[in-house]
Amino acid sequence: MFCSQCGANNPDTALVCAQCGRNLQAVTPASPLQPTPLQATGVVLPAGTTVQNYLVFAILTTVFCCLPTGIPAIIYAAQVNGKLQAGDVAGAQIASKNAKMWCLISLGLGIGCMALYAILIMVGVLSGIHQNR
Amino acid sequence: MAKNRLLAAMLAVCAAGVVMLRVFDPATSGIFPPCPVHYLTGWYCPGCGSLRAIHQLLHGDLRAAWALNPLTVVLLPFLTYGLASFVLFEIRGQGLPQPFLRAGWIRALCGAIILFGIVRNLPLHPFELLAPGAMLRF
Numbered sequence: 001m002f003c004s005q006c007g008a009n010n011p012d013t014a015l016v017c018a019q020c021g022r023n024l025q026a027v028t029p030a031s032p033l034q035p036t037p038l039q040a041t042g043v044v045l046p047a048g049t050t051v052q053n054y055l056v057f058a059i060l061t062t063v064f065c066c067l068p069t070g071i072p073a074i075i076y077a078a079q080v081n082g083k084l085q086a087g088d089v090a091g092a093q094i095a096s097k098n099a100k101m102w103c104l105i106s107l108g109l110g111i112g113c114m115a116l117y118a119i120l121i122m123v124g125v126l127s128g129i130h131q132n133r
Numbered sequence: 134m135a136k137n138r139l140l141a142a143m144l145a146v147c148a149a150g151v152v153m154l155r156v157f158d159p160a161t162s163g164i165f166p167p168c169p170v171h172y173l174t175g176w177y178c179p180g181c182g183s184l185r186a187i188h189q190l191l192h193g194d195l196r197a198a199w200a201l202n203p204l205t206v207v208l209l210p211f212l213t214y215g216l217a218s219f220v221l222f223e224i225r226g227q228g229l230p231q232p233f234l235r236a237g238w239i240r241a242l243c244g245a246i247i248l249f250g251i252v253r254n255l256p257l258h259p260f261e262l263l264a265p266g267a268m269l270r271f
Contacts (some may be wrong), residue, residue, distance in 0.1 A: 020231050055239060056215035062246060063180040063204060064187075068170065074243040082236030088181045109169075117166035 021051050021084050021092075051092045053080035054099045063107035069109055073102035140223050147216075155191040159184040160266075179204055179250035182265030200268035204249050 001010050001024060003017035014024055032039055055077040062070030076099035083092035159165040170178035182202035189198040190206070199206050214229065222228035253263035262268050 005262050006228065017233070020228070021233055022214070044227075053235070053239075056212055056219065058210060059212060059242075059246075063202075063208060065180065067180075071243065071247065074239065075245070076242065078236045078239035081234055081239060084233075085236060113169050114166050121163070 013017045015087050016051065016084050016092075021081065023051065023089060028112070034131060038046065051080060051089065051096050052100075053077040054098060054103050057103045058099060058106075061103060061110065065092060065106065065110040067109055069102060069106040073099050106123060136223070140220065144220065151191070154184060154188050158188050160188075177253050177264055178248070179246045179253075181253075185265065197269060201265050204246065205264070 001014065003010060003020060003022055003024065006017065006020040006022070010024060016023055053076075055074060058070050058073035058077050060070075061067050062074065076095050079095035080092045080099060083089075083095055153164070157164055165184055168178055168181050170176060171181055180202070181204040186198040186205040187209070188203040189195075189201060190209070195206070215231075218228035218231060249263070252260045253265075256262065
């Protein structure tokens with residue numbers, strides 16, 4: 001079976017693509033002989049869902065926005081892939097949500113810092129004008 | 134539609150950021166906010182110097198960029214590829230081919246980033262070279 005996202009060739013019984021982590025079972029119905037963790041946990045993924053790990057955004061916020069809150073996002077990204085390796089799609093989705101949450105927290109903090117800096121600059125400029133008078 | 138607009142806004146912000154980083158040097162102009170970690174604690178974080186490094190890269194000075202933040206220079210090609218894949222996936226529903234990173238590799242990367250952040254603060258000879266810009270002074 002070829003993955004519809006990255007084109008990798010996977011065994012027909014694969015739950016998720018071994019290369020990119022895309023859910024393969026929702027695209028083609030699982031064979032009734034194969035009990036899958038998807039059915040075991042009762043989680044039904046929409047067709048073609050990818051369990052994203054948001055690793056790129058986690059590293060972006062850690063290294064380019066200087067925010068330590070990106071570290072938990074990276075740890076959750078590792079957890080997403082770890083659960084996918086173990087075939088636990090439901091667990092991977094929970095980790096994926098946490099990774100996304102920490103990325104959003106980092107983004108919010110980053111925007112907050114920038115706004116605070118802009119305000120400080122404005123105050124600095126204004127007080128500078130005041131002192132020059 | 135809302136998603137498309139969000140994507141367009143993100144791309145516009147990224148493009149504006151790249152242009153600003155090319156025109157203004159974060160080391161001398163005050164328009165870029167300082168690192169909050171360094172501002173509050175006086176310690177260098179793993180990302181300190183990353184904006185200055187990208188500024189130098191946009192001017193083709195790989196040596197200066199490496200001295201300011203080697204981690205940025207190493208990670209930037211991968212992050213650019215990952216972001217391009219994300220944008221393509223949002224536009225046409227198919228990203229670029231990506232290897233599946235095993236969890237252990239991501240944890241190792243996380244450890245490397247934290248270690249880099251600790252080590253560049255040490256006042257010992259080989260490590261102090263990792264502080265932003267220290268290599269340029271030798």
